[in-house]
Amino acid sequence: MPDFIKNPFIIIGDIPEPYFCDREAETRRIIRTITNEGNMVLMSPRRMGKSRLVKHVFKQTQIAEHYQAFYIDLLHTSSIREFAYTFGRTVFDQLKSRSEKMLQSLTLALKSIAGTFGFDPLTGLPTFTLEMGRIQSPEYTIQEIISWLEECDTPCIVCFDEFQRISKYPDNKQGQVEALLRGIIQHLRNVNFIFAGSEQHLLSEMFFSSAKPFYNSADLLNLSPLDVSVYTEFVKSWMERYGKSIDTDALNYYYTKFEGTTYCLQKIMHEAFIDCDAGSTCSRALLDKTYTDMLEEAHENISKLLGTLTEQQKNALYAIAREGKAERVLSASFIKKHALVSSSSMQSALKKLIEMELVSVNGNTYSISDIMLRLYITNEMN
Numbered sequence: 001m002p003d004f005i006k007n008p009f010i011i012i013g014d015i016p017e018p019y020f021c022d023r024e025a026e027t028r029r030i031i032r033t034i035t036n037e038g039n040m041v042l043m044s045p046r047r048m049g050k051s052r053l054v055k056h057v058f059k060q061t062q063i064a065e066h067y068q069a070f071y072i073d074l075l076h077t078s079s080i081r082e083f084a085y086t087f088g089r090t091v092f093d094q095l096k097s098r099s100e101k102m103l104q105s106l107t108l109a110l111k112s113i114a115g116t117f118g119f120d121p122l123t124g125l126p127t128f129t130l131e132m133g134r135i136q137s138p139e140y141t142i143q144e145i146i147s148w149l150e151e152c153d154t155p156c157i158v159c160f161d162e163f164q165r166i167s168k169y170p171d172n173k174q175g176q177v178e179a180l181l182r183g184i185i186q187h188l189r190n191v192n193f194i195f196a197g198s199e200q201h202l203l204s205e206m207f208f209s210s211a212k213p214f215y216n217s218a219d220l221l222n223l224s225p226l227d228v229s230v231y232t233e234f235v236k237s238w239m240e241r242y243g244k245s246i247d248t249d250a251l252n253y254y255y256t257k258f259e260g261t262t263y264c265l266q267k268i269m270h271e272a273f274i275d276c277d278a279g280s281t282c283s284r285a286l287l288d289k290t291y292t293d294m295l296e297e298a299h300e301n302i303s304k305l306l307g308t309l310t311e312q313q314k315n316a317l318y319a320i321a322r323e324g325k326a327e328r329v330l331s332a333s334f335i336k337k338h339a340l341v342s343s344s345s346m347q348s349a350l351k352k353l354i355e356m357e358l359v360s361v362n363g364n365t366y367s368i369s370d371i372m373l374r375l376y377i378t379n380e381m382n
């Protein structure tokens with residue numbers, strides 16, 4: 001048994017290997033693709049485990065020992081300049097702990113932002129003191145970073161997480177950012193990519209619509225929930241190692257309620273684990289109580305969020321929550337059923353909700369992106 005950590009159901013930060021549940025087939029598939037000069041698109045609904053899976057892949061010896069792997073989180077970027085900044089900064093920071101030689105060579109290669117690197121007087125190592133506004137020509141800086149990766153002695157893997165963000169950059173009105181990246185990426189031999197994200201319609205449009213620059217340039221992995229029996233076994237065996245047990249029917253009840261969303265399952269188990277004494281069973285009653293606490297904990301953020309919506313937007317959100325998976329949302333019958341104002345006001349409300357990433361679209365089906373938000377709303381309505 002590994003050194004005991006306080007709680008085996010991890011909800012924040014890095015997940016040490018023994019506490020990482022399954023994903024064996026997905027891990028094999030991603031490694032197979034990216035080590036054979038392929039690129040990967042990794043999609044799933046929110047909080048299913050994409051980001052953790054990429055980090056898990058990067059820890060496997062086939063990758064860790066033979067590749068330089070970089071994980072770039074684009075969640076908070078909103079322009080190509082921020083993209084260039086985040087990309088440069090993350091590659092720089094991740095190299096810091098790995099290779100002094102590569103760090104020096106990177107600073108030499110980034111000519112467009114040369115002169116903006118400082119030096120740490122104690123270690124003599126470069127420091128990243130660049131200010132975002134100093135990036136004059138982000139396209140060129142991106143090109144330089146990627147060219148440097150292409151010239152590395154070690155093959156490289158780059159994961160752009162929340163990649164769909166780029167389609168929302170104001171610089172991308174005509175798809176210029178996509179075209180630019182595609183232009184740079186398609187001729188590379190030494191660098192392969194994982195594009196991850198939760199906005200399925202945007203990613204599938206970027207990669208699988210024939211008019212778009214990324215068309216057919218990557219393999220698609222749609223990440224499903226963890227298998228219910230595998231997850232149940234995972235929970236059971238950890239509970240047993242701590243001298244506790246679990247009512248598996250109760251766990252299955254919540255698996256269904258959460259539609260297998262990994263974060264919610266780990267969260268309910270994390271909290272219930274604390275309240276379940278050694279020698280006792282984590283029962284349905286305990287999970288019910290924990291679930292109520294989860295809704296309460298979500299209350300503050302959600303009510304703040306709802307406070308920023310107009311009445312129409314809120315009504316639209318509630319209508320979709322009520323349906324679960326809502327179809328024909330602009331039809332007269334839908335408008336009537338949910339007492340909405342009109343299909344045109346529904347249309348503009350929807351547009352905003354999608355922009356805010358509160359609602360996801362999949363073909364003609366609309367749903368609430370965050371399952372906790374949906375459960376919160378449906379709970380309020382009852």
Ligand SMILES: Nc1ncnc2c1ncn2[C@@H]1O[C@H](COP(=O)(O)OP(=O)(O)OP(=O)(O)O)[C@@H](O)[C@H]1O
Nearest residue numbers: 010011020021046047048049050051052198262263
């Ligand atoms: N294989 C796993 N084993 C154990 N816990 C996991 C696993 N995958 C995910 N988790 C749990 O789910 C949480 C969410 O995972 P992660 O952040 O990877 O999801 P995501 O799909 O990237 O979410 P988002 O769409 O919000 O970016 C993690 O913090 C962790 O608690």
Ligand SMILES: [Mg+2]
Nearest residue numbers: 050051052161
């Ligand atoms: Mg993520």
